[in-house]
Amino acid sequence: MDEHEITGAINRARRGIKQYLEIMNMFPQTNVLHDHKFRKKYNAFYRVRQRPAEWYKVYFEYMENQKGRDVTFPEVLRYFKDSIGRYEPSFSSKLVATHNPGMPIWDVHVLSNIGLHAPSYNSPSKFDEAETAYRAIKDWYANYEHSPEGSLVIRKFDELISGKDLITNTKKIDFVLWQMRT
Numbered sequence: 001m002d003e004h005e006i007t008g009a010i011n012r013a014r015r016g017i018k019q020y021l022e023i024m025n026m027f028p029q030t031n032v033l034h035d036h037k038f039r040k041k042y043n044a045f046y047r048v049r050q051r052p053a054e055w056y057k058v059y060f061e062y063m064e065n066q067k068g069r070d071v072t073f074p075e076v077l078r079y080f081k082d083s084i085g086r087y088e089p090s091f092s093s094k095l096v097a098t099h100n101p102g103m104p105i106w107d108v109h110v111l112s113n114i115g116l117h118a119p120s121y122n123s124p125s126k127f128d129e130a131e132t133a134y135r136a137i138k139d140w141y142a143n144y145e146h147s148p149e150g151s152l153v154i155r156k157f158d159e160l161i162s163g164k165d166l167i168t169n170t171k172k173i174d175f176v177l178w179q180m181r182t
């Protein structure tokens with residue numbers, strides 16, 4: 001990516017950046033299971049749609065109950081398997097990144113941009129494969145952040161966005177990658 005592409009991606013992400021900052025400011029101050037305003041903002045930002053009521057209850061109750069803990073991707077992924085029988089790598093990563101903003105998001109666009117593929121939903125070992133893929137995502141972000149291009153993304157983000165100090169470098173890169181659809 002060149003500077004022009006990065007600037008365009010950041011400008012397209014402005015609305016999402018504002019939404020993200022609202023969510024992250026609300027998160028520690030509210031009970032996410034019962035705060036409908038938080039849930040509405042979270043669901044809109046992360047595009048959580050058309051899930052059964054039980055799914056939302058389990059998801060937000062778990063999110064609330066994990067406050068103050070070091071939540072890990074494998075733990076969350078397995079929790080949703082055990083509690084609701086669902087394979088939810090993307091939403092598991094979003095819950096993890098809400099608790100720890102330095103952790104990356106599992107997203108089809110991000111995976112594509114960094115050259116990774118999601119395990120098949122039909123694979124009998126998809127949970128293990130997802131854990132391996134998530135480690136690869138984390139490794140990629142750690143390396144990219146210190147690369148010339150990653151440094152440029154972070155520098156341009158910091159130049160263009162107010163509130164940048166409240167956003168981790170991982171999330172800054174994520175905002176740009178999400179806008180760079182391949």
